[in-house]
Amino acid sequence: MAEVKLFGSWYSPISKRVEMALKLKGVEYEFIDEDLRNKSPLLFKYNPIHKKVPVLLHNGKPIAESSVIIEYIDETWEGPSILPKDPYERAMARFSRTIEEKCGVAMWKAFSSPGEEGEKAKEEAAQLLKYLEEEIKGKKFFGGENIGLVDISANFIGYWFGIFQEIAGLELLTKEKYPNLGEWIDGFINHSFVKDYLPPKDKITEVYKASAQHASSDTNQRSNFA
Ligand SMILES: N[C@@H](CCC(=O)N[C@@H](CS)C(=O)NCC(=O)O)C(=O)O
Numbered sequence: 001m002a003e004v005k006l007f008g009s010w011y012s013p014i015s016k017r018v019e020m021a022l023k024l025k026g027v028e029y030e031f032i033d034e035d036l037r038n039k040s041p042l043l044f045k046y047n048p049i050h051k052k053v054p055v056l057l058h059n060g061k062p063i064a065e066s067s068v069i070i071e072y073i074d075e076t077w078e079g080p081s082i083l084p085k086d087p088y089e090r091a092m093a094r095f096s097r098t099i100e101e102k103c104g105v106a107m108w109k110a111f112s113s114p115g116e117e118g119e120k121a122k123e124e125a126a127q128l129l130k131y132l133e134e135e136i137k138g139k140k141f142f143g144g145e146n147i148g149l150v151d152i153s154a155n156f157i158g159y160w161f162g163i164f165q166e167i168a169g170l171e172l173l174t175k176e177k178y179p180n181l182g183e184w185i186d187g188f189i190n191h192s193f194v195k196d197y198l199p200p201k202d203k204i205t206e207v208y209k210a211s212a213q214h215a216s217s218d219t220n221q222r223s224n225f226a
Contacts, residue, residue: 004029005057007043009036011199011207013104013156014066015054019197020152021070025079067097070149083149096135096142096150103128104156110172111164112211122172132157133178140187151188157181158188163204 006022006029008015022029034043034053046055046062055062056069058076063069074082084090106128109121132154136142142150151158161173162185175182188194 003057003059005032006030007032007034007040007046007055007057008053009034011204012036012053013160016155016197016199017066017152018054018056018069018073020147020155020194021073021082023193023197024082024147024152025073025077027073027077067101067153070152074149080146081148082143082152084143093142093149096132097153099128099131099135100150100154100157103132104154104161107157107161107164107172110170111161111168122170125172129157129173129178129181133180136180136184139184141184147188147191147193151184155188155194158185158194159198160204163201164208167205167209 004022004027006015006018008018008031010033019031032040032042034040036053039051043053043055044051046057047053047064050064052064054066054069055064056072057063058072063072070082084093103125106121106125110118110125112118113121135150141147142154157173164170165172171177173181189198
């Protein structure tokens with residue numbers, strides 16, 4: 001049997017993307033929870049360029065970068081497709097993922113950066129959320145009837161950011177401002193496949209309250225949800 005290991009972090013939405021992709025395909029794997037403030041020598045060995053989680057190890061071969069890993073998983077294992085089969089739709093899903101990624105970074109900055117930088121990030125996030133609001137209109141999931149690449153990738157928007165908003169007292173993403181996204185969020189976090197794999201809200205709150213303080217004094221920490 002193939003040996004699959006995932007170097008990740010239990011509270012990282014980026015690492016959760018890969019876990020969701022593996023679960024969607026029904027792949028068994030060993031999860032190695034990295035301490036992101038004291039990373040293991042193995043993580044440095046397997047991801048020497050970025051030194052970040054997630055890293056997937058498949059039969060001893062490492063793959064880094066969540067988007068690259070998710071596509072690898074989709075191409076390697078049978079099961080429900082994560083990316084659309086049609087080349088144009090696949091291209092569009094990849095494009096939406098880049099918007100979602102940009103939006104996630106802006107939302108994280110809006111949460112963790114004080115002053116002008118935070119205000120600019122809020123404006124940028126609002127514009128990108130508008131794009132996603134249109135994109136999800138009339139659809140159950142970004143992937144259509146089923147969860148796909150963009151849904152998995154947007155888990156930060158779907159779950160983590162709501163918690164961040166509560167911590168920071170922000171009202172950037174609300175059901176009133178973005179009703180379609182609000183519906184998607186409800187459907188996403190309550191989906192039987194997703195809800196069992198989301199880390200508990202109180203635990204995330206604890207980690208990120210500490211992280212937000214850290215981030216405000218360390219600019220390198222501002223774009224990676226850690
Ligand atoms: N672009 C990367 C981002 C990975 C990333 O930012 N990982 C964070 C956890 S969410 C990390 O390892 N942070 C620790 C660090 O930057 O030192 C991906 O999509 O895999």
